[in-house]
Amino acid sequence: MRLRHKPWAKEKLMQYPQYVIQNPEEKKGKWRNVFNNENPIHIEVGTGKGQFIVGMGKANPDVNYIGIELQDSVIVSALDQLIEEELPNVKLLNFDGENLKNYFEKGDVERIYLNFSDPWPKNRHEKRRLTFKSFLKLYEDILINGGEIHFKTDNQGLFEYSLKSFSEYGLLLKYVSLDLHKSDFLDNIMTEYEEKFSARGQRIYRCEVQYQNSIQKTEVLNERMSE
Numbered sequence: 475m476r477l478r479h480k481p482w483a484k485e486k487l488m489q490y491p492q493y494v495i496q497n498p499e500e501k502k503g504k505w506r507n508v509f510n511n512e513n514p515i516h517i518e519v520g521t522g523k524g525q526f527i528v529g530m531g532k533a534n535p536d537v538n539y540i541g542i543e544l545q546d547s548v549i550v551s552a553l554d555q556l557i558e559e560e561l562p563n564v565k566l567l568n569f570d571g572e573n574l575k576n577y578f579e580k581g582d583v584e585r586i587y588l589n590f591s592d593p594w595p596k597n598r599h600e601k602r603r604l605t606f607k608s609f610l611k612l613y614e615d616i617l618i619n620g621g622e623i624h625f626k627t628d629n630q631g632l633f634e635y636s637l638k639s640f641s642e643y644g645l646l647l648k649y650v651s652l653d654l655h656k657s658d659f660l661d662n663i664m665t666e667y668e669e670k671f672s673a674r675g676q677r678i679y680r681c682e683v684q685y686q687n688s689i690q691k692t693e694v695l696n697e698r699m700s701e
Contacts (some may be wrong), residue, residue, distance in 0.1 A: 487546055
């Protein structure tokens, strides 16, 4: 689907600094000052039009959320929702998710959401997948010890690849659903893509994985090597 360019989007994003953080590098290590509380911080990489992040903010007022989206013509829709809802626990970053270490330091974030990421199906594009090992290292560098990734997709190939990537990296698999909307999972907040795909009858895949400390990770990897 072709992205509809909104030439006014960038200017509008700059008009609402209470929702859109303009200089995230300056907030590195200080995000709890931005939210003015000590609540956990969860981020969504590739927040799109913001339905998920805004829904999570409404459902969980005791958690702080940051939605990250590079395309200003897309994230401006998330801003419109925040203006309407007036949620103090949701902020937006109109920046590239590949530069997370520029905006967050180790321990700033407790959970990362990856929802309906580009599957990059060709083998030569493997390194662009948000569950490739270099991205997993990037997430580890900003998460608390024991931090989590929650991942949703409609793409079976990407899901299978991601489970393998998580396992090889040494992450602990906490939850897996091969058909989320027919599972017993409660309080699911849908993204725009999820609504569209599920309405067509497509399966939604979901998993939760957790980083382990270095000792646990070594033990798991050694156990696999001995099998």
